[in-house]
Amino acid sequence: MRLVIARCEVRYSGRLTALLPVATRLIMVKADGSVLVHSDNGSYKPLNWMMAPCRLRESSPSPEAAAMGVAAVWTVQNDKTTDRLEIDIHEMLSDSAFEFGVDPGLVKDGVEAHLQALMAEQITVLGEGHTLVRREYPTAIGPVDILARDSRGGTVAVEIKRRGDIEGVEQLTRYLELLNRDPLLRPVAGVFAAQEIKPQARVLATDRGIRCVVLDYDAMRGVDDVESRLF
Amino acid sequence: MRLVIARCEVRYSGRLTALLPVATRLIMVKADGSVLVHSDNGSYKPLNWMMAPCRLRESSPSPEAAAMGVAAVWTVQNDKTTDRLEIDIHEMLSDSAFEFGVDPGLVKDGVEAHLQALMAEQITVLGEGHTLVRREYPTAIGPVDILARDSRGGTVAVEIKRRGDIEGVEQLTRYLELLNRDPLLRPVAGVFAAQEIKPQARVLATDRGIRCVVLDYDAMRGVDDVESRLF
DNA sequence: ATGTCGATTTCGCTG
DNA sequence: CAGCGAAGTCGACAT
Missing domain, CATH: 3.40.1350.10 (Trna Endonuclease; Chain: A, domain 1)
Known part of the structure; x- marks a missing residue:
C-alpha cells in the first residue's frame, strides 16, 4: 500500500462528473491498483476513488498546469469503462509504501x-x-x-x-x-x-x-x- | 489525520459482531475522531470502522493479552450507542500525523x-x-x-x-x-x-x-x- | 455476464 | 428529530 499526503485537485468523470478543489488529502493506492482519496473529515468512504481493475499513470503537468502550480498529474483510468480519475498534485507532503501481505478477511456474526x-x-x-x-x-x-x-x-x-x-x-x-x-x-x-x-x-x-x-x-x-x- | 500501520486484531461489536484476525493494516484516525481500518485489498470501504462521534482510548494490554503478543489496546467507543471497536496492536510499524486543514468538499454534476x-x-x-x-x-x-x-x-x-x-x-x-x-x-x-x-x-x-x-x-x-x- | 439482495449501508434533504 | 430516497452505491452469491 502506498500512502501519499498531498495538496491536490481531483476530478472524476464517468457515471457522473465530480470536482474536488485544491486541498490537502490522503491518497491511498492499494495493492490491486485501486485508488482512494480521503479528506480528514468524517465519512468512512473516500471523497473520490477508482476501483480495480484500473491503471495509474503518473505524468508531468502541461506548461499551463505547471504555471498554475501543478507539480505532477496522476491519471487513474478504469480498464473496462470510461471512468477516470485525474489528480493534480500541487504539493507532495509525504509519500511512503508498505507491504501488508494477505489479509485473512472479516468474520461477521449477527447479520x-x-x-x-x-x-x-x-x-x-x-x-x-x-x-x-x-x-x-x-x-x-x-x-x-x-x-x-x-x-x-x-x-x-x-x-x-x-x-x-x-x-x-x-x-x-x-x-x-x-x-x-x-x-x-x-x-x-x-x-x-x-x-x-x-x-x-x-x-x-x-x-x-x-x-x-x-x-x-x-x-x-x-x-x-x-x-x-x-x- | 493520524496514520498507523500495524499488525493488529480488530473486533467490532454493535449492530453486529465482527472479527478481523491478526494482520498488517492501515489504521486511519481522522480529525473528528472517526477511525477506519483498511487492508491492502481492493474495497473502497474500510474493513472495520467507527464513525464520529466517538472516543479513542489507548491503553496497556492485560497480562494475558501481553503474553499473546499484544503491545497496546485501542478502544473506540461510540458516544451515543454501544458500538465499540477494539484494536489489539501487536506490532506498530509506522505512526505519523498530518494537518490537513478544512476540505472544501465535493461538487457533483450529473446526478x-x-x-x-x-x-x-x-x-x-x-x-x-x-x-x-x-x-x-x-x-x-x-x-x-x-x-x-x-x-x-x-x-x-x-x-x-x-x-x-x-x-x-x-x-x-x-x-x-x-x-x-x-x-x-x-x-x-x-x-x-x-x-x-x-x-x-x-x-x-x-x-x-x-x-x-x-x-x-x-x-x-x-x-x-x-x-x-x-x- | 446478469440478476437479485443485503449493508454496521452511508449520505443528504426536507418537514 | 424522523422519514424518505439516492448512491459513481458496493459486494456477495446464484443463475
Missing part, C-alpha cells in the same frame, strides 16, 4: 443470514404448529427467505429483515403475488419478520394482509445452541 | 437531481402540450419527482431515475395508488423516465399501464443553458 438461520431453527416463533419447508425457497424473481406451513397446512412465506421498512414489504408482496399463482402452494400467507418494523412498513403490510412479527435477536440467540455462535 | 431539473425545464419531452405542475410534489409517502398535466389537462406523475429498475416502478406505483385517491387529481397517469430502463422494469411498468420514457441526458443538457453546467 440477516444469522437471523434467518435462527428463525429456521425456531420456526414456532411464527406460532404453534408451524413447520419449516425450506430456507431460501427459490422463485423466478429471487429466493424467499423462509417458506413454512402453519398448523393447518397452509403455506406461509416469510421475509426477514434486520430493519423492516417499506422496501421489505414490497419485496414480500412480489413473492406472494408469484407464489399465489402456484396451485400447489396457494393460498400463501405472508409474514414480515424483523428486529424492528418501521410504522409505515407496518401500515403497508397490514393493509396488504401481511402479518408483522418483531424478532428478539438476543432471545433467539439465547435459545440457540451456544455452538452456533462464531465467537 | 438524478440534475436530470430532474432538466426534465422540469423541458417538460415537453413527455409530449406536446405538457405543462409542469411542480417538482417534488409532496405526498404522505414521499415526494413525487414531477407532477405535470398533459395537453388535455390530465394529471401525470413522473418518476425519474438514472437507471430504471423494478424498484423505481414499485415506487411510482405506490405514488399513483395514493394520488389516484385524490378526487381533484384523478385519474393520474404514470410515466417512468430514466436514462436506461431495464427490460424487467419495462415489462412491469407496461403491465401496470405506466408509460416508459428513455431520457437522453446529453441531448437534454445540450438544449439546456450552458450556464447550468457546473464545469
